[in-house]
Amino acid sequence: MSEHDLAHPFERLTPSFLMDAVETLGHWCDGRTFPLNSYENRVYQVGIEDQDPLIAKFYRPDRWSREQILEEHQFGFELEEQELPVVTPIKNDCGETLFEYQGFFFSLFKRKGGHAPELDNLDNLYTLGKTLGRFHLVGSKSDFKHRPTLDSQSFGHESFKLLSENFMPKQLKPAYDSICKELLQAIDEIMLSCADAPLIRVHGDCHSGNILWRDDLPHFVDFDDARMAPAMQDIWMLLSGERYDQLAQLSEIADGYSEFYDFPTRQLRLVEVLRSLRIMHYSAWLARRWEDPAFPHNFSWFNTERYWGEHILSLKEQLSKLDEDPLALM
Known part of the structure; x- marks a missing residue:
């Protein structure tokens, strides 16, 4: 068994891997990638040429099926249709939100700012x-x-x-x-x-x-x-x-x-x-x-x-x- 076989799957998510995945969807990356605070999955801010950065979410392999992830996405869109403030994945020209690259499911999101709510208020x-x-x-x-x-x-x-x-x-x-x-x-x-x-x-x-x-x-x-x-x-x-x-x-x-x-x-x-x-x-x-x-x-x-x-x-x-x-x- 090779060292690659023993490595955790997320160790494959190098900056070049991330950019290659994002660019399969027609976005031209500017070389900047920044990991965000996520452990169950892996989430990155990815710089895009002449545009705002995008958020790329790579799902943990073998946790959710394609059907389960798409059901999550659909729920978000139902909420969004009712003008609820939720962050939903970006659709491509075919209306797709879930993509696959070399064994990983991933989705893209617009970057949204904000801060944690003051729950004592x-x-x-x-x-x-x-x-x-x-x-x-x-x-x-x-x-x-x-x-x-x-x-x-x-x-x-x-x-x-x-x-x-x-x-x-x-x-x-x-x-x-x-x-x-x-x-x-x-x-x-x-x-x-x-x-x-x-x-x-x-x-x-x-x-x-x-x-x-x-x-x-x-x-x-x-x-x-x-x-x-x-x-x-x-x-x-x-x-x-x-x-x-x-x-x-x-x-x-x-x-x-x-x-x-x-x-x-x-x-x-x-x-x-x-x-x-x-x-x-x-x-x-x-x-x-x-x-x-x-x-x-x-x-x-x-x-x-x-x-x-x-x-x-x-x-x-x-x-x-x-x-x-x-x-x-x-």
Whole structure:
């Protein structure tokens, strides 16, 4: 086996490779390439002769199928048609948005500026609520056929199994296994009690890093994790701080959201469930990507005994929160 066979696929994304790929679509590159902050995929700003730079996104091989990526793109265009502030891929003259070059799927986007939203600003949260209400109204019109559903099996049970069997230090494994089994049992029971909550198409990873604030509006980017899920999946990530802080934030979000779509009050029971699943899934995501050289370099604190000790403590905190009364609208 050659060294090339052992290399991670993303190591092939040299500046010349990027420019060759972009130029297959008729754009003449000026030699400037700049990597942007992205780990699951690889995203670059690419200079174009006599034009504004473009953003080139190269999808991680074997993660999404062509159908799943195109379904993500189509969802973005549906939102854009309703004049929602989203960043969608550029279409070529044939209306295509997904391209292939030497084993990589890639898409191009216009460069958009902006800054992270100030989530401690209640006016901003009201605006975010209005935007998400419109967003979810569109998301409820039809279902994804190819993209997955957020559930406790894939985000929770599979994450637990992977980490327990392959990553957890021997001396911490009994404590980890015990808390995960308790937590997953509680999660499954709550999710079963909320089984009638409708699943809609959601952004899926609606944290402040995927929202650009520009022209007094939140612009949503990176729909890579779009999937079927309860609407609350896009709402809970906007909440932070102590309980009384979250109650005030929730009130503003709900007021704006309800102008366009019924706020999912009954799903408030899922806030800590979804947070718990995200914590478990995030650690499993790091584990699954550890062979990618970018991960040990940028997440050097992962897979240390200290990290796993803190992870177990965070899971214990989540188990306690599941016993508390859920957030309620004021």
